[in-house]
Amino acid sequence: MSGPAPAERERADARRNRERILCATARLIDRVGIDCMSMDDVAAEAGVGKGTLYRRFGDRSSLLRALISEPEQAFQDELIRGAPPLGPGAPPAERLHAFGEGVLRFLDGHAVYIQAGELLAGSKRYTHPVYAFYMTHVSYLLREACGETPNHQYMVDALLAPLAAQPFLYQRKVREMSVDEICAGWHALCDAVLASAPAADS
Amino acid sequence: MSGPAPAERERADARRNRERILCATARLIDRVGIDCMSMDDVAAEAGVGKGTLYRRFGDRSSLLRALISEPEQAFQDELIRGAPPLGPGAPPAERLHAFGEGVLRFLDGHAVYIQAGELLAGSKRYTHPVYAFYMTHVSYLLREACGETPNHQYMVDALLAPLAAQPFLYQRKVREMSVDEICAGWHALCDAVLASAPAADS
DNA sequence: GACAAAAGCGGACCGAAGTCCGCTACTATG
DNA sequence: CATAGTAGCGGACTTCGGTCCGCTTTTGTC
Numbered sequence: 001m002s003g004p005a006p007a008e009r010e011r012a013d014a015r016r017n018r019e020r021i022l023c024a025t026a027r028l029i030d031r032v033g034i035d036c037m038s039m040d041d042v043a044a045e046a047g048v049g050k051g052t053l054y055r056r057f058g059d060r061s062s063l064l065r066a067l068i069s070e071p072e073q074a075f076q077d078e079l080i081r082g083a084p085p086l087g088p089g090a091p092p093a094e095r096l097h098a099f100g101e102g103v104l105r106f107l108d109g110h111a112v113y114i115q116a117g118e119l120l121a122g123s124k125r126y127t128h129p130v131y132a133f134y135m136t137h138v139s140y141l142l143r144e145a146c147g148e149t150p151n152h153q154y155m156v157d158a159l160l161a162p163l164a165a166q167p168f169l170y171q172r173k174v175r176e177m178s179v180d181e182i183c184a185g186w187h188a189l190c191d192a193v194l195a196s197a198p199a200a201d202s
Numbered sequence: 203m204s205g206p207a208p209a210e211r212e213r214a215d216a217r218r219n220r221e222r223i224l225c226a227t228a229r230l231i232d233r234v235g236i237d238c239m240s241m242d243d244v245a246a247e248a249g250v251g252k253g254t255l256y257r258r259f260g261d262r263s264s265l266l267r268a269l270i271s272e273p274e275q276a277f278q279d280e281l282i283r284g285a286p287p288l289g290p291g292a293p294p295a296e297r298l299h300a301f302g303e304g305v306l307r308f309l310d311g312h313a314v315y316i317q318a319g320e321l322l323a324g325s326k327r328y329t330h331p332v333y334a335f336y337m338t339h340v341s342y343l344l345r346e347a348c349g350e351t352p353n354h355q356y357m358v359d360a361l362l363a364p365l366a367a368q369p370f371l372y373q374r375k376v377r378e379m380s381v382d383e384i385c386a387g388w389h390a391l392c393d394a395v396l397a398s399a400p401a402a403d404s
Numbered sequence: 405g406a407c408a409a410a411a412g413c414g415g416a417c418c419g420a421a422g423t424c425c426g427c428t429a430c431t432a433t434g
Numbered sequence: 435c436a437t438a439g440t441a442g443c444g445g446a447c448t449t450c451g452g453t454c455c456g457c458t459t460t461t462g463t464c
Contacts, residue, residue, distance in 0.1 A: 011411060011460060038450060049414025054452065056412095126372040154364075154387025155394075157373065161363035162356075170328040171359065185356025188398065192357075196394030213430060216442060240420055251444025256422065258442095 018056055020046040025063060029112065034064070061124065068110050072130065075106055079137055092144035093194055096159075099137065100186045103163045108172070108179045114165040125164060134160055146197035155193050162186060220258055222248040227265060231314065236266070263326065270315050274332065277308055281339055294346035295396055298361075301339065302388045305365045310374070310381045316367040327366060336362055348399035357395050364388060 010018075024046035028037045039060055043050045057063040084090035085098040107114060125131055139156045149155070161167070163186070171177045177185075212220075226248035230239045241262055245252045259265040286292035287300040309316060327333055341358045351357070363369070365388070373379045379387075 009461095013459065014412060017413085039452080040450075043414090050416095050452085051414050051454080052412075053414095055414095058452095060451070126368070126376065149390075151387040151390040153377070154373075154384070155391065157369060158360070158364050158387070158391045161366075161369060162360050164363075166328070167359060167363060171356075174328065175355070182356070185353040185360070188351075188353040189357065189360045189395070192394045192398030193391070195398060196390065211431090213441060215430070219443085241422080242420070245444090252422085252446095253424080253444050254442075255444095257444095260422095262421070 014056075017046070017048050017052055020048060021053060021056060021063075022066065025067060029067075034113070039063075064113060068113050071106070071110065075102065076130075076133060078102075092141045096138065096141045096145060096194070097187055097190055099141065100159070100163060100190060101183050103134070104168065104179060104183055104186060107163075107165060107168045111169070111172070114169070131160070134163075142193075145194055149197045159190065159193060162189065216258075219248070219250050219254055222250060223255060223258060223265075224268065227269060231269075236315070241265075266315060270312050273308070273312065277304065278332075278335060280304070294343045298340065298343045298347060298396070299389055299392055301343065302361070302365060302392060303385050305336070306370065306381060306385050306388060309365075309367055309370045313371070313374075316371070333362070336365075344395075347396055351399045361392065361395060364391065 021042065025037075025042050028041055028045055032041075039053060040050065042063070043053045046053070053063070057066060078086050079099065079102075081087055085094045086102055088095075090098070135156055138159055139152070142156060142159070143152065168182065171182050172179075223244065227239075227244050230243055230247055234243075241255060242252065244265070245255045248255070255265070259268060280288050281301065281304075283289055287296045288304055290297075292300070337358055340361055341354070344358060344361070345354065370384065373384050374381075
C-alpha cells in the first residue's frame with residue numbers, strides 16, 4: 001500500500017529556484033516597474049542562470065502570469081464552487097453580472113501586474129486556457145439565461161471583449177473612469193445582450 | 203504671387219527611399235510572410251540603411267500600418283463623404299450597422315497585413331488616431347440614434363471592441379467563422395445596444 | 405556509500421528591434 | 435558655378451528576449 005508514486009515529484013533544487021525566481025520577480029516589479037524589468041535582471045536578482053529562468057517559465061509573459069496564477073485560480077474556484085451570486089445558486093443572469101464585475105475588480109486589484117498590457121491582453125489572450133474557461137462559463141450562463149440564440153457564440157465573445165486588460169486599462173488610465181463606472185457600463189452591456197434574446201421560460 | 207512655399211517639401215532622395223521601402227516591404231511580405239520579415243531584410247531589399255528605414259517609419263508596426271494607410275484613408279473618407287448607408291444620408295442606426303460591416307470587411311480584405319496581429323491590434327490600438335476617429339464616429343451615430351445615455355461612452359467602446367483585428371482573426375481562424383457570420387454577430391450586438399436605450403424622438 | 409540515470413542548471417550565444425552619430429548629398433542663395 | 439546650411443543617410447552598436455548544450459546535482463537502487 002505504498003501510495004502511488006506522486007505523479008511528478010519536483011526536485012528540491014528546482015523547487016527552491018522556482019520560489020526564488022517568483023520572489024525576485026515580485027521584488028523587481030515593486031522596485032523598478034514591469035516595463036524596466038528585463039529577464040536578465042530577474043535571473044540575476046534570483047541568483048540563477050537565464051536558462052533556469054526560461055526552463056521553468058517558458059517566456060516573459062508566462063512568468064508574469066505565474067505571479068497572479070494563485071488569486072486567478074481562487075477566482076475560478078469561486079465561480080464554480082463559491083457562494084452566490086458568483087457561484088452556483090443564483091439565477092444565471094445575476095451570476096453573469098457578478099462574473100463581469102468580479103473580473104473587473106480582479107483586474108483592478110492586480111493592476112500592477114497587468115499594467116504593461118502584456119498579461120491577459122497579449123495576442124495570446126484568446127488561446128490561453130483562462131479565456132477558454134471564461135468563455136465556457138459565460139456561454140453556459142448566457143444559454144441558461146436566454147436559451148440558444150443565433151449569434152450565441154458571438155455574444156459571448158462580445159461580452160468578454162471589454163473584460164480584457166487592455167480596454168480596462170485604457171478606460172481606467174486614459175478615460176480616468178472609476179472601477180464602479182466601468183462596472184456600470186458592463187452591467188448595461190450585459191442587460192442589453194440579455195434583453196435582446198427571448199427569455200428562456202422556467 | 204509665387205505660391206506659398208509648400209509647407210514641407212520632401213527631398214528627392216527621401217521620397218525615392220520612402221517609395222523603395224514601401225515596395226520592398228510589400229514584396230517581402232508577399233515572398234516570405236510578415237512573421238519572417240525582419241527590419242534588416244526590409245532595409246537590405248530596399249537598398250537603404252537601417253537608419254533610413256527607422257527615420258521614415260519609426261518602428262515596425264508603423265511601417266506595416268503605412269502599407270494600408272491608403273485604403274484606410276479611403277474608408278474613412280467614405281464614412282464622412284461617401285454614399286449612404288456608410289456616408290451621411292441614411293438613418294444613424296443604419297449607418298452604424300454599415301460602419302461595423304465596413305470595418306469587418308476591410309479587415310478581411312487586408313488580412314495579409316494584419317495577420318501578425320500587430321496592426322490595429324497591438325497595445326497601441328487605443329491611442330492611435332484611427333481609434334479616436336472610429337470612436338468619434340460611433341459615438342456620434344449612437345447619440346443620434348438614441349440620445350445621451352448613462353453609459354454612452356462605455357457602449358461605444360463595447361461596440362468597437364469586437365471590431366479589432368485580434369478578435370476578428372480569432373473568430374476567422376480559430377472559430378473558422380465566415381465574414382458573413384461575424385457580420386451577423388455584430389449586427390445582433392448592435393441591435394441589442396440600440397434597443398437597450400430609449401429611442402430618440404425626431 | 406557507490407553508482408547510474410536523468411532532471412535540472414547556467415551562461416555563452418543568437419537574432420532582431422531600435423538608437424546614435426559622423427558623413428553625404430540635396431537645396432537654396434549670391 | 436561656388437558655397438553654406440541642413441535634411442537625410444547608413445551602418446556600427448546596444449539591448450533584450452529566447453535558445454542551446456555541456457556540466458552539475460539530485461535521487462533511486464544495490
